[in-house]
Amino acid sequence: MGFALRDGLSFCAAGDRVVFLDLADNRYFALRTPQAEAFRRWALGNLPTDGDPSQLLWLERNNILTRQPQNSRPASQSMPDVQVPRSKIDVSKLRPMIAPIVHAIVARFIWSRRVKRWPLSRLLDVLGPSATSATLNDSPRNEAALKQMVRAFRISDLVLGSHDQCLVRSLALVATCRKRGLHCKLVIGVQPNPFAAHCWAQNESSVLNETPDRALMFTPILVA
Structure with missing residues (x-):
């Protein structure tokens, strides 16, 4: 018998902690040291210690792992796959256009209402096709269309504000880009001490609505 990560969970190793995002319960949680170390060894396929079986059974009892005929290790399957943020698209000299700005502001209002009413799992369901399945060109x-959309959303920040709005801003930007066939990923990251979560939109290694330095402060836990 083996184990698999329960559906609806994503995780990352942030510092010395293993942090999980539970989409079903709309919450983050971290493992204590014994369970965290056992989980790391299991996830990476490393040799277990004598105490690991009891720790893995504890993880099963607490609905983190599920029993499987054989081990289905998540290290290569469930850990976030995203490039390291290295740059920010420069749109400072781009002439703004009215239509994209209107679309950005409307999208912000729509996603603001959704974030207040819906769990994260439903928000991701309606986000649109993933970057890997969308029609990319x-x-x-x-490239010009993406820059114009980024410019429009930065102007929307001036109109609607950006403080404590990272999830709404990023969902709205990613959804709007995907509707136009533009390459864009939603990245949720965490930092362990003190715990904090953040969200941004990213195209390859370019951060669209954040600075690379700020994004690098967080370890990706979910990419959609």
Whole structure:
């Protein structure tokens, strides 16, 4: 018999802690040291210690792992897959256009209402096709369209504010980009001490609505 990570959980190793995001319960939680160390060894396929079986059974009893005919290790399957943030798209000299700005503001209002009413699992369900399945085109025309959309959302920050709005801003930007076939990922990251969570939109290694230095302060726990 083996184990698998329970559906609806994503995780990351942030510092010396293993942090989970439970989409079903809309919450974060971290493991204590014995369970965290056993989970790390199991997830990475490392040799277990004598105490690991009892710790893995504890994780099963607490609905973190589920029994499987054989081990289904999540290290290569469930850990977030996203490039390291290295740059920020420069749109400071781009002439703003009215239509994208209106779309950005409307999207912000729509997603603000959704975030207040819906759990994260439902928000992700309606976000739109993932970046891997969306129709991607790196043509100059699409690059220009992406820059114009980023410019519009930065202007929406001036109109609607940006403080404590990272989830709404990022969901709205990613959804709007995907509707136009533009490459964009939603990244949720955490930092352990003190615990904090953050969210941003990213295209390859370019952060769209945050600075790379700020994004690098957080370890990705979910990429959608």
